[in-house]
Amino acid sequence: MIFDRRRYGKDNYTYLIAAGGDAALVDPGDPDAALALAAAHGVRPRWILHTHGHADHTGGTAAAARALSAQVLGHGGDADRFRPDVDLAGRAELALGALALRVHPVPGHTPGSVLLEWEGRLLTGDTLFWAGCGNCRHGGDPARLAESFLGPIARLDGALEVHPGHDYAAPNLAFALALEPGGAAARARLAEVEAAHAAGREPAPSTLAGERAVNPFLRLDAPGVAAAVARADPAAAAAGPARRFVALRALRDRA
């Protein structure tokens, strides 16, 4: 079994999953980085999967698909941005040769955003980041993102590893610590991330349980998070969790 990632651009990640001679690339925004990742493991992916349709995740798809004669899979909700061969809409389970994945629809960052679950790992695209969540500036809807966080994401197993589409851990943890200055788990995670960056290594993945200890978007009821929302938007603070999530997303957009 192979699982690996490669950074491209400033902070994007593309991923490789492989088992039993079958392989898939996820979000090959940069075709050279994605093809080099596959070549480094000596595999030839027959599938290209997408967490969503934004160009920094799909920009290399056509070139990589051509080079590999691979099939392109993505959610049709983002079809105005890219054109997959296979629409993931309505597909909870995917069998790609020896690769068995689960697909969790999580609209919000874009209409067609999904989480891909494979062998205890969750590829979260731009929906769930280390210590944060995706913004909704490019075709997104914060109210739908709130529903995804409070519904399907809240129900997922805490043991799942979190593998996002970008490494925004340091600024996100700084924001988290501004809300919860006494957050020992966030402080420890920030130290771990900074040490990795300083050493030229990639940060280790978090787990969903770890995110629930540091990520303000999964901690709407934590006193520091609730107080920050109340200061910024008293009406939202008095409303339900979905309104509070949207207010927190707006606060993060202004940070």
Ligand SMILES: [Zn+2]
């Ligand atoms: Zn995106």
